[in-house]
Amino acid sequence: MNAYGKVIKYGDNVDTDVIIPARYLNTTDKKELASHCMEDIDPDFKNKVEPGDIIVAGKNFGCGSSREHAPIVIKESGISLVIAKSFARIFYRNAINIGLAIIECPECVDEMDEGDKVRVDFDKGEIVNETKNKTYKASPFPPFIQTIIQNGGLINSIKNNAFGG
Amino acid sequence: MSAMTMTQKILAKHANLDSVSAGQLVLVDVDMVLGNDITSPVAINEFRKLELDKVFDKDKVALVMDHFTPNKDIKAAEQCRQCREFAMEMNITNYFEGGNVGVEHALLPEKGLVTAGDLVIGADSHTCTYGALGAFATGVGSTDMACGMATGKAWFKVPSAIKFELTGKPSKYLMGKDIILHIIGMIGVDGALYRSMEFTGDGLKYLSMSERLSMANMAIEAGAKNGIFEVDEITLEFLKEVGAKEPVVFKADEDAEYDEVYTIDLSKLEPVVAFPHLPENTKTFDQFDDIKIDQVVIGSCTNGRLEDLKVAAEVLKGRKVASHVRAIIIPATPKIYLEALEKGYLKIFMNAGCVVSAPTCGPCLGGHMGILAKGERAVATTNRNFVGRMGHVESEVYLASPYVAAASAVTGKISHPREVME
Numbered sequence: 001m002n003a004y005g006k007v008i009k010y011g012d013n014v015d016t017d018v019i020i021p022a023r024y025l026n027t028t029d030k031k032e033l034a035s036h037c038m039e040d041i042d043p044d045f046k047n048k049v050e051p052g053d054i055i056v057a058g059k060n061f062g063c064g065s066s067r068e069h070a071p072i073v074i075k076e077s078g079i080s081l082v083i084a085k086s087f088a089r090i091f092y093r094n095a096i097n098i099g100l101a102i103i104e105c106p107e108c109v110d111e112m113d114e115g116d117k118v119r120v121d122f123d124k125g126e127i128v129n130e131t132k133n134k135t136y137k138a139s140p141f142p143p144f145i146q147t148i149i150q151n152g153g154l155i156n157s158i159k160n161n162a163f164g165g
Numbered sequence: 166m167s168a169m170t171m172t173q174k175i176l177a178k179h180a181n182l183d184s185v186s187a188g189q190l191v192l193v194d195v196d197m198v199l200g201n202d203i204t205s206p207v208a209i210n211e212f213r214k215l216e217l218d219k220v221f222d223k224d225k226v227a228l229v230m231d232h233f234t235p236n237k238d239i240k241a242a243e244q245c246r247q248c249r250e251f252a253m254e255m256n257i258t259n260y261f262e263g264g265n266v267g268v269e270h271a272l273l274p275e276k277g278l279v280t281a282g283d284l285v286i287g288a289d290s291h292t293c294t295y296g297a298l299g300a301f302a303t304g305v306g307s308t309d310m311a312c313g314m315a316t317g318k319a320w321f322k323v324p325s326a327i328k329f330e331l332t333g334k335p336s337k338y339l340m341g342k343d344i345i346l347h348i349i350g351m352i353g354v355d356g357a358l359y360r361s362m363e364f365t366g367d368g369l370k371y372l373s374m375s376e377r378l379s380m381a382n383m384a385i386e387a388g389a390k391n392g393i394f395e396v397d398e399i400t401l402e403f404l405k406e407v408g409a410k411e412p413v414v415f416k417a418d419e420d421a422e423y424d425e426v427y428t429i430d431l432s433k434l435e436p437v438v439a440f441p442h443l444p445e446n447t448k449t450f451d452q453f454d455d456i457k458i459d460q461v462v463i464g465s466c467t468n469g470r471l472e473d474l475k476v477a478a479e480v481l482k483g484r485k486v487a488s489h490v491r492a493i494i495i496p497a498t499p500k501i502y503l504e505a506l507e508k509g510y511l512k513i514f515m516n517a518g519c520v521v522s523a524p525t526c527g528p529c530l531g532g533h534m535g536i537l538a539k540g541e542r543a544v545a546t547t548n549r550n551f552v553g554r555m556g557h558v559e560s561e562v563y564l565a566s567p568y569v570a571a572a573s574a575v576t577g578k579i580s581h582p583r584e585v586m587e
């Protein structure tokens with residue numbers, strides 16, 4: 001599995017209220033929700049995002065509400081991966097449960113700029129900033145979580161009897 | 166067997182293990198699975214993919230339609246209908262809507278649905294509130310909720326913990342809300358990320374259950390997985406009063422390991438206000454000048470309990486809300502509403518010129534019932550002051566205790582209760 005795209009960059013503590021404001025949560029329609037992704041922090045997001053793009057952010061990404069709508073709208077917008085210094089814990093597990101790729105890589109965040117082209121090889125655990133010609137190592141998920149991801153999320157893991165067995 | 170924290174003991178018991186240690190991944194049995202009108206529809210859609218005709222236990226699922234109710238628009242009504250139909254189809258005992266509904270984290274403890282030693286997951290980040298009762302309770306997403314409803318299980322990484330040893334007697338006007346805001350200001354919004362916050366110490370005896378609930382409620386605002394209070398007489402008394410199941414009390418081992426230990430002398434703390442746009446931006450009253458406000462909200466799962474309304478009534482009795490301020494009071498549950506009515510608090514609020522709302526989350530998340538316009542400022546007893554949380558992206562929310570919020574309603578600027586009361 002790979003990700004390739006340009007970097008869209010944010011700071012620390014990007015919260016779920018700016019990822020998808022609560023005023024839009026009266027629907028579960030993914031397309032409609034995704035049209036408001038990042039609206040309150042970056043009104044230009046929906047014009048600049050292209051399929052495959054990578055969000056790079058500071059610490060505590062996704063803090064706040066437990067709304068799964070947050071990783072859902074990011075995935076639905078075409079973002080292939082979120083790299084952050086750290087993730088808020090509910091966002092972290094939601095991303096895994098719905099199959100949005102995320103990587104914690106504190107050392108590479110400060111060296112990446114908006115627009116850099118980045119390639120990530122998940123199997124090798126390798127992050128390459130092609131624009132800056134720099135390579136980083138990311139630590140792999142523990143096996144239990146890899147099983148969830150390999151099964152395509154938590155619901156499929158239950159279907160495949162890979163959970164609670 | 167290694168020494169364990171309170172949290173680790175509860176996780177071990179629910180994983181059917183003798184002991185667990187930090188970092189270990191465990192699969193646990195849950196005692197209650199919670200969802201609301203925003204998160205449940207997503208969970209129900211996921212649950213349907215499993216093609217099951219029943220939930221794991223109809224008495225251990227709670228669906229609380231609190232966020233946009235009474236339904237604010239057609240879409241919100243459709244979401245509640247989906248939940249209602251699901252609850253009927255699955256025979257779910259604990260479905261709350263209409264005249265039964267209150268803000269979920271005020272409602273569940275009041276109904277005796279959580280007891281000490283329980284393990285609760287909820288598709289709402291403030292599920293951590295029940296840690297006040299000596300339970301392990303934590304927020305999860307909708308897919309976890311769906312999985313919990315289907316299997317009665319959840320996966321967790323066993324957290325390490327930070328210990329908060331509370332000592333001393335809080336001074337007049339100091340509430341649990343001030344203590345937790347002070348702690349978040351001290352350790353930051355990610356200060357307890359992935360970890361437990363465990364509260365103990367001889368200062369606990371001065372903290373009512375209502376104050377503990379508002380403190381545990383905000384553990385998530387420090388990034389914590391859960392917050393938990395050591396069980397004492399006050400807890401047991403409360404659990405008995407609400408008719409909760411037999412409590413199971415877990416004490417941390419004497420030699421349990423903590424990442425950090427903070428000793429906090431409650432007698433030294435002052436009321437605080439968290440400035441926009443993070444709960445960690447706390448200031449005491451000597452650190453800022455006059456800040457004019459447009460709205461006050463007293464309510465939510467943090468501070469919408471009877472004691473909070475009592476404090477607000479104490480301040481507002483015989484006084485008037487400043488003419489340029491809208492003061493909105495939201496009792497968190499129907500029971501609290503009724504008690505506030507009987508005790509005369511609601512009359513005091515009405516006479517002061519407040520709006521008294523039916524129980525709902527409403528403005529706390531910028532849903533309805535008190536949305537802010539561009540450039541407006543609110544003092545709220547809620548728990549989040551993120552950008553756009555209560556309305557327009559250029560509006561501001563200041564977090565404070567009910568004492569501070571009520572005093573500010575009277576003066577029209579952010580005020581120490583002393584300013585009004587003395």
Ligand code: SF4
Nearest residue numbers: 268465466526529530
């Ligand atoms: S009152 Fe506010 S914080 Fe509490 S559950 Fe409702 S929206 Fe969430």
